[in-house]
Amino acid sequence: MSDTRSKSRHRRRRTVLLAGAPLAVAAAAALAYGGGFLGAEGADAATTAAAWADDTADGFASLDAQGQEGTYGGRDGETVTVKTLADLEKYATASKPYVIVVAAEIKMDPVGKEIKVASDKTIVGAGTAGHIVGGGFFLGTGVHNVIIRNLTIRDAYQGVWNDKDHDFDAIQMDGAHHVWIDHNDLRRMADGLIDVRKDSTNVTVSWNKLSNDNKAFGIGWTENVVTDITIHHNWIRETEQRNPSTDNAAHAHLYNNYLQDDPDTDITSSYGNYSRGRTKMVLENSYFQGMNNPVTKDDTATLVQRGSVFSGTTGRNESGGSAFTPSDFYAYTLDKAADVPGLLKSGAGPRSSIGAGTDEVKAAAASTLTVAADGSAQYKTVQAAVDAVPANNTARVDIKVAPGTYRGTVNVPANKPHVTIAGTGSSRKSTVLVEGHAAGMKKPDGSTYGTSGSATVTVLAADTQLRNLSVNNDYDESKDTSIAAQAVALRTSADKVFLDSVITSGDQDTLLLDGAGKRVYMKNSYIVGNVDFIFGGATAVIDQSVITLKKRWDGTSAGYVMAPSTAGGKKGLLVNRTTITGDVSADSFHLGRNWHAGGDVSLDPQATVRDSTLGAAIKAKPWTDMGGFPWKDDRFAEYRNTGDGAGSASADRPQLSDAQAAQQEVADWLGDWTTTAS
Secondary structure, three states: OOHHHHHHHHHHHOOOOOOOOHHHHHHHHHHHOOOOOOOOOHHOHHHHHHHHHOOOOOHHHHOOOOOOEEEOOOOOEEEEEEHHHHHHOOOOOOOOOOOEEEOOOEEEOOOOOOEEOOOOOOOOOOOOOOEEEOOOOEEOOEEEEOOOOOOOOEEEOOOOOOOOOOOOOOOOEOOOEEEEEOEEEOOOOOOOOEEEEOEEEEEEEOOOEEEEEEEEEEEOOOOOOOEEEEEEEEEEEEEOOOOOOOOOOOEEEOOOOEEOOOOOOOOOOOOOOOEEOOOEEEEEEHHHHHOOOOEEEEOOOEEEEEOEEEOOOEEOOOOOOOOOOOHHHOOOOOOHHHHHHHHHHHHHHOOOEEOHHHHHHHHHOOOEEEEOOOOOOOOOOOHHHHHHHHOOOOOOEEEOOOOOOOOOOOOOOOOOOOOOEEEEOOOOOHHHEOOOOOOOOOOOOOOOHHHHHHHOOEEOOOOEEEEEEEEEEOOOHHOOOOOOOOOOEEEEOOOOEEEEEEEEEOOOOOEEEEEOEEEEEOOOOOEEEEEEEEEEEEEEEEOEEEEEOOOOOOOOEEEEEEEEEEEEOOOOOEEEEEEEEEEEOOOOOEEEOOOHHHHHHEEEOOOEEEOOOOOOOOOOOOEEEEOEEHHOOOOOEEOEEEEEOOOOOOOOOOOOOOHOOOOHHHHHHHHOOOOOOO
């Protein structure tokens, strides 16, 4: 091993993307959402010292060679933010070093354009906002010290795979050296996603998603045996060939990659990792799922493989020769092959911000589970992600759910606290959890669901958060009017449940807030229903939300907004700064009635509606009896409500005094609990 290689190993820093927004990326993201960050023509001084611009590559890109000491991109230059093709091309092709933050979707013109990147550049996406559409980047002979990170490069596909007339790649290099391609999402290009050609060397490709293309990743196209390349932690799925194909590489080190070919999709793999020509390849701890011919080699090539997992693969799986020892060149740490799919589904591709450390990104991946119905995430169902949360976990686990409709029940058990289930779509309506069970419906075992058992989502774990999604029960009462029609969308029975920007929708008994004194805070949300559709014994606040009244299944307008079953000495339901409205008849809905569940005389139901807007549907006498218990013996009141459904104080309409209202604030309900979105 040479002295220069030994020296570079001690200087090397392994860095990856994870949560914890640095100044420059946060500022660039603010720009994308209307912030005041300056654009490319007047780069703000705050961007000139971006902490993450010090990040350097690992693997072969970290080594000293050809007069270049490792790969650090545009670290020594100015940081600029671009949102147009003209500005991107201006700075990428400049002779000076630059850190170029791409903070918008940039469309290539003409389609297939590949910007000729000059040396000493970092091109990085601002969070997940940086998209290059219809083209990519080209690194020519002698270009060196280039970093391309955190971008989505996509959609130059012209309708024909293996398109010889449209040789459009995401990233192509011909004779470049010291290049780091990290945490990108590359898909649907007309030819290849990554081409490392014509003696390009000292290249590291890490933590990328490569998908939906004919050719994923080609290396070589030269008679010379020069290329040194490290390929690790990449998720390659639904690509036919070159996964990668490695031709005449001096040293090719592939580890902890995930190659996936699902059945019944448009693209079928012809082969996986291929060692061609005189390549020396070392393949370690990767995961091959459903691939045809997962590992192949030429008679002239060497290929040492160890520690990989092969699941549902067919065809050639080969090795042979002595290759080389990667640790003679640089230090690295292998993950277990069995952990690779989950790790890459969470950690590969663009991330919201940049931090510093492989260990941290692994920890972030472990505490973040992803769900997508199309199989592009770790799990296809929300329940599967919940099931994967360790029992009695002490740290928060974020379950991020891609837009779509997910039919089936979800249960967060009591032994899995600190879980956040959040939709990742642009609105609450983008991610829908739905089921259609009613209390009187038969379960497979012949018993009935019952009211609480009918819930689409059940939360039994403390410190649970639901955010930016819809929870629906779409049971249609009109189809069978003979059975009990209570059909719960969401049931909570745990303390410190935060419902933030959620839609709960049903007919009868939509939102069950269970558990004596257990605190629930609902904010910026919608609740839809008609009969007792907010009910239970919890200490619950509905704040700054909209309660929507809907007609019954037969088209009539009649119902009850709330049915509290509060225990004696506990606080009940507090509706605060909320609008109650709906397309129903005037004077047709009660605000609520007192539910003494099971005839329990010890209960002391409470509901307060304050500082809210009441539509004309609310009755002039808004409270009423239930089950033979007079509502006036329990705790029902209003304070400073407005709207056509509001009314002045009377025996039928109790109003709090200012002094009483001062004791019925949100803080009185929540006590020592500070609600913070996580």
